[in-house]
Amino acid sequence: MTPAIDAPAPPRRVRPLRILLHAFLGLVALGWFVPLALALYASLRPYQETARLGYFSLPETLTLDYYGEAWTQAELPKYYLNTLIIVVPGVLLTLLLASFTAFAIARTRIPGRRTLLIVFTAGNLLPPQVLITPLYTVYTMIPLPWWLSDSLSLYDSYLGLTLVHVAFQFGFCVFVLTNFMRTIPESITEAALVDGAGVWRRYWQLTLPLCRPALAALGTLQFTWMYNDFLWALVLMSSGDKLPVTSALNNLRGQFFTDYNLLAAGSVLVALPTLIVFQLLHKHFIAGLTLGSTK
Structure with missing residues (x-):
């Protein structure tokens, strides 16, 4: 008896929309990569060489x-x-307070929790630039002890800059963590409640460990956003020795001349910490973004 021969599987049909999607994503990735590659390339060449040959020329000298x-x-x-x-x-502080609030909204039966979530979500739509003047005024009026601020106010202090970051990132983290906690089965919380677990134990020992991928993803995003901020440091600080690293690039600009290759090298050094953090947390970051995508 002749054994049956399986027919070859028909080739998969490639949809035109998928080709357009991949082409679009490739162009977007290229648009982000080219400026970074050009900055790295320029930082390895002397300014005199690029001024004579142009930035898009082959190098004669590469140096660190x-x-x-x-x-x-x-x-x-x-x-x-x-x-x-x-x-x-x-x-x-942002992740801690946001996880508190998200747990209360998603895992407890407090009145008005949906309205509260809508308020937090709507707060993300408010442009921070509209609050510059009133926030500056309020910061100069809030007193602080001398060991927290040399100006004896919330203005020009590390604490003031930290608090403004927490305030503006808090709503986004609450929104993400609330929706993530809602994917956790209610039976887990109910079983812990039957065993006599209190609210704190259900939050700290049960819910929070299950939110590790979401917390890692949010932590990566929050670190990147706060690290790259320049606006609030410029508005809420006056002491040059307290400014964050993004403002250090101003020290590489001369009064009449700027070496853009030197500035490119400084930009690469400033960007390194965010790349290191992403590399350390990229597995959890991707897991946090894709978790629940197949549900």
Whole structure:
């Protein structure tokens, strides 16, 4: 008896819309990659060479000298420390308060919880620029002890800059964590409630560990957004030695001449911490973005 031979599977049909989608995504990725690659390329070439040959020319000399010069001239170690003092507490405090609020909205039966979630979501639509003048005025009127602020007010203090980041990022984190917590089966919480678990234990030991992918994704985004902020530091701080690292690039600009290759090297050094954080958390970040996509 001759064994049956399976017919070859027909080739999969490629849809034109899928080709257009991939072409569009490729163009978007290229649009983000080209400026970064050009900045990295320029930072390795002397300014005199690019001024003579142009930035889109083959290099005659490649050197790392600009990185050492940018590191010392821009005083990057000091500004890195300033940024960590502002950003690390800001990210932790935002995630902690947002997870508190999201747990109350998603896992408890408090009255008006849907309205509360709508208010937090609507707050994200408010442009922060419209609050610059009133926020500046309020900051100068709130007193602080001398060990928290040299100006004896919330203005020109690390605490003030941390709080403004927490306030503006809080609503987005509540919205994301609330929807994530709603995907956790209610039976888990009900079983813990039957076993006598209180609200704090249900939050800290049961719900929060299950939200680790979402917290990692939000932590990566929040660190990037707070780290790259320049507006609030410019408005709410006046002491140059307290400014975050994004403002350190101003130290690489001369009064009459700017070496853009040196500025490119400083920009690459400033961007490195966000790349390191993403590399350390990218598995959790992707898991947090894709979790629930097949449900």
